[in-house]
Amino acid sequence: xxxxxxxxxxxxxxxxxxxxxxxxxxxxxxxxxxxxxxxxxxxxxxxxxxxxxxxxxxxxxxxxxxxxxxxxxxxxxxxxxxxxxxxxxxxxxxxxxxxxxxxxxxxxxxxxxxxxxxxxxxxxxxxxxxxxxxxxxxxxxxxxxxxxxxxxxx
Amino acid sequence: xxxxxxxxxxxxxxxxxxxxxxxxxxxxxxxxxxxxxxxxxxxxxxxxxxxxxxxxxxxxxxxxxxxxxxxxxxxxxxxxxxxxxxxxxxxxxxxxxxxxxxxxxxxxxxxxxxxxxxxxxxxxxxxxxxxxxxxxxxxxxxxxxxxxxxxxxxxxxxxxxxxxxxxxxxxxxxxxxxxxxxxxxxxxx
Numbered sequence: 001x002x003x004x005x006x007x008x009x010x011x012x013x014x015x016x017x018x019x020x021x022x023x024x025x026x027x028x029x030x031x032x033x034x035x036x037x038x039x040x041x042x043x044x045x046x047x048x049x050x051x052x053x054x055x056x057x058x059x060x061x062x063x064x065x066x067x068x069x070x071x072x073x074x075x076x077x078x079x080x081x082x083x084x085x086x087x088x089x090x091x092x093x094x095x096x097x098x099x100x101x102x103x104x105x106x107x108x109x110x111x112x113x114x115x116x117x118x119x120x121x122x123x124x125x126x127x128x129x130x131x132x133x134x135x136x137x138x139x140x141x142x143x144x145x146x147x148x149x150x151x152x153x154x
Numbered sequence: 155x156x157x158x159x160x161x162x163x164x165x166x167x168x169x170x171x172x173x174x175x176x177x178x179x180x181x182x183x184x185x186x187x188x189x190x191x192x193x194x195x196x197x198x199x200x201x202x203x204x205x206x207x208x209x210x211x212x213x214x215x216x217x218x219x220x221x222x223x224x225x226x227x228x229x230x231x232x233x234x235x236x237x238x239x240x241x242x243x244x245x246x247x248x249x250x251x252x253x254x255x256x257x258x259x260x261x262x263x264x265x266x267x268x269x270x271x272x273x274x275x276x277x278x279x280x281x282x283x284x285x286x287x288x289x290x291x292x293x294x295x296x297x298x299x300x301x302x303x304x305x306x307x308x309x310x311x312x313x314x315x316x317x318x319x320x321x322x323x324x325x326x327x328x329x330x331x332x333x334x335x336x337x338x339x340x341x342x343x
Contacts, residue, residue, distance in 0.1 A: 033290045036195040038298065044203040051211060072321055079314050082307055097303035099288075110289035117290060117299040120306070127310055131317035132208055138324035139215050 014056040021049035029125040033114060039124025043078075046125065047132035054136065071134025078127025082120055089116075158184045171217050179210035192257065196294045 025045030032038035054062040086096040094101030099116030158181060165177035182205030189198035255262035263270055267278050284296045298306050 032295045033292055035292060036199050036294070038196070038295050041196075041199050041203050044200075044208060048203065048207050051208070055211070072317060075314055075317050079310050082310055086303070086307065097300075097307070099300065110287060113288035113296075113300060114290050117288060117295060120299050120303070121295070124306070124310060127313060131313050134317050135212065135320045136215070138320045139212065139219060 010056050014052050018049045018052050021052065022046055025049065025125075025129075029121055030118075032121050033117065039121035040128055042121075043125035043128030044132065046129040050129070050133050051136055054133075066133065068137050071130045071137055074130030075127045075134060076130075078123045078125070078130060081123030081126065085116060085119055085123070155188070158188065172214070175210060175213045175217060178213070179206050182206040182209070 022045075025042045025048075027042075028037035028045060029039055029042030032042070050062070050066050053065060085099075085102060089098050089101045090096045092101040097120075099113040102112060102116045102119075104112065104115060161177045161181040161184065165174045165181060168174045168177065183202060186198045186202035186206060189195075189201055255264070264275075264277060266275060268274055280293060280297055280301060284293045285291065288296045288300055290296050
């Protein structure tokens with residue numbers, strides 16, 4: 001990348017905005033039943049809030065917030081939540097992803113399907129967030145470690 | 155609408171790639187507004203978050219990682235032929251779109267209760283049964299995650315595959331051990 005001028009205005013504004021974007025992402029995932037949005041959009045918003053800090057504060061600070069190696073594992077966890085719900089439904093005697101067989105004690109009928117959708121949306125959100133952040137890290141991966149070496153060498 | 159056409163024009167024709175990328179994000183955002191004005195809020199939301207936010211960032215990073223050199227446009231001999239082909243293709247698309255039903259047409263085949271083949275239409279079933287089946291007011295969420303769960307699962311796997319391919323292609327260092335080795339190499343030199 002080019003030389004970065006650390007502007008305090010940019011850093012402070014992004015520090016103020018980023019938690020709100022993250023909050024809104026979580027809201028969009030949880031509120032997907034009642035309004036527009038859902039797992040995909042919410043996950044992209046969560047990723048956007050992390051990428052904002054990464055872009056403005058540099059990787060050394062954002063490493064404290066969200067480690068560089070976490071991206072891909074979180075994506076895998078999200079996809080396996082989705083698959084897990086499907087497999088649980090299948091083991092309980094229904095078709096894959098037929099939430100009527102996704103058994104939670106005390107819940108039945110339509111509410112069960114509603115909860116199944118919520119769990120799946122959380123999985124989608126985690127997967128999208130992890131993968132977007134990991135793509136960003138992969139793109140910038142080459143630059144940052146070298147910088148670190150140089151600093152250590154000096 | 156005028157701005158959509160304008161930004162698309164600039165994005166395609168500008169010689170600086172960075173200008174093209176920024177124009178592409180503006181185009182994305184205006185497309186999101188167009189989707190919302192047509193009533194499909196979910197699609198507009200996705201477009202504004204992914205198309206205008208994250209994709210623009212990725213494109214700009216990719217440009218900085220490579221080199222921001224303008225592409226030189228080659229003059230070729232088949233220019234007029236290409237222009238004719240382009241105009242003809244556009245004419246075919248416009249002719250095709252004139253056969254589509256108007257938006258919100260109650261008598262369009264998509265909105266009819268039975269399809270042309272005589273079977274009950276999927277859209278009608280969703281609209282009638284979505285709330286009773288899943289106790290969820292947002293019909294789009296029910297269709298995406300419940301009726302069409304397989305499609306969403308496939309999408310998820312596609313995203314994961316894209317992330318893994320980026321991981322495999324772009325990561326060069328493997329971990330602390332290799333970093334140590336590289337550092338010692340550098341010291342030995």
